[in-house]
Amino acid sequence: MTSTEAFKELPRDIAAVDVKGMTYVFFVNSNHQLCYLKSPGPETDDYEPKIVKSKDGDLKVKCGSRQIAAVSWQGENGTEIRVYVIAAEKGQCETKGYIQEVAFSSSTDWEHGIFGFEEDGRQYVDKDASLTACIHTWPDKTDIKVFASGKGENGRPKITMHQYSYGHKKWLPKVISNKVSDW
Secondary structure: OOHHHHOOOOOOOOEEEEEOOEEEEEEEOOOOOEEEEEOOOOOOOOOEEEEOOOOOOOOOEOOOOOOEEEEEEEEOOEEEEEEEEEEEHHHOOOOOEEEEEEEEEOOOEEEEOOOOOOHHHOOEEOOOOOEEEEEEEOOOOEEEEEEEEEEOOOOOEEEEEEEEEOOOOEEEEEEOOOOOOOO
């Protein structure tokens, strides 16, 4: 990918992670593709532009959506990176979008993550949702939390936390902003 292909438009949102001195800066390009700039090492400013190519199918981000979140850690499989974007239902540019996890592991390369891959467990979000993510590493596992803004059924603003449950083997949503009375 050349820099002119990656940057036809200025990214509206970016997310960065650092892995062993290598920095990845993720963004969505004007062709609705998840891209990143990767530093060749800690001593240079010449980042290499790349498009995320998933081994298990095409990854298209929802039209008009540029929201992105990313986290990284060192796990059992070496380097782990998770990127969260808003994917289009059935790959089409319609108004409905859901949170899709894109996963990288030193042992598997890029692939669709569990969050959003199966249709019955998808978490749909508002078209203008903001995303962020964080992790907590325990000795035996890593907890990942993904937060999304949106509106509740009553039209009130809300923030939902999505957390992977090892007991249930799925992502569970929980509204965390019920005590907020004045937005």
